[in-house]
Amino acid sequence: MNSAVTDVLVIPTAETVFASLNVYFRADMSPLAERSRLPSLVGRWLDSHANEPFREEIRKYLRHHQIASDVHPRDELPHAPMRILESIGLGELERERFASATHGVAIGIRERVRSRRIGLWATIATAAALTEATSGVTVDPALPRVLPTSALHRRVPADGAIHVGQHIVGIFSKARSGFGRITTSGMSKFGLPNLEASDVPQRLAKFDVVVKGVGQYLVDLILSSEDGHSDNSVVISDQIHLTIQQVAKAIAGHTDSSSASNQYPVRLEFGPSTFYRDSVDMVHVLPPRSEQDKTGWIAEAIETLFGSESN
16 A cells, blocks of 8 residues: 655644533532542542552652542532533533532643643542542533543553543544544644544444554554654654554554564545534545545554454
8 A cells, every 4th residue: 555645744733721620419418528628539540540650659649739629519510511511421420410419620731742741640649539429420511521430430540541441432423324423522632623534334333442553543643752743743644554553542552473573554634623503624535546445544543453354
């Protein structure tokens, strides 16, 4: 597959982002959310869910940075309508807790995008610890989504690695008979535009994993700061070679030795969404220049990356 001809692609990025999570709980649990109680709650959660040396880095960060964590009546904390939360996924336990909540805490801090994102992990640790202590629920306003309780029990990666698939969602929307589009939500946490892939066969909706792999490629580029360009953009070739390692990292998975070298060329464009009416600019995931079939390439990409038994 010839991919020698490429153009330069400029993707705008934010210099800083406000990493935030909202925790909702019943009024009788409000005392646990007092600022003076949080350090011990978060400390215990970190003891159970993080390893050294990154655990101590988070502790140190929390000692030297003020995480926003004021208690408010639930109505004072804006959140998406229930129909949107349900469309993205809402478990029964989380639904019950969200419905019974009367108060909430907006937890977050602003930090530079091109950093190790310890502020993001400190926010996650604080929200998870408070949710666990209050039997509440966490809402990620960047998605927007009520996070499954199980997500709050995940261990913090020992090196603080970002697995993009744990921080964003990929949504399949039916566009025409048998086809749809995949759009991501949540890439703004990393100062990047969201991603969009069109003309995706409905039977291949799992292509969202590949789209998240592209997100992982871009986030790794931001975090490594090796592109050599300004804080306001990343400048790359408009055709990248997406590897199975990047896709696996996005979903916190692993690759076996037989597929370790698998890769597929993916073309990227930056421009208005074909789905959102307000013309939100997105990174479009497209077939390589040599591929003329606008839908067949998706099956080929999945097969090339994951093996012939993946379809």
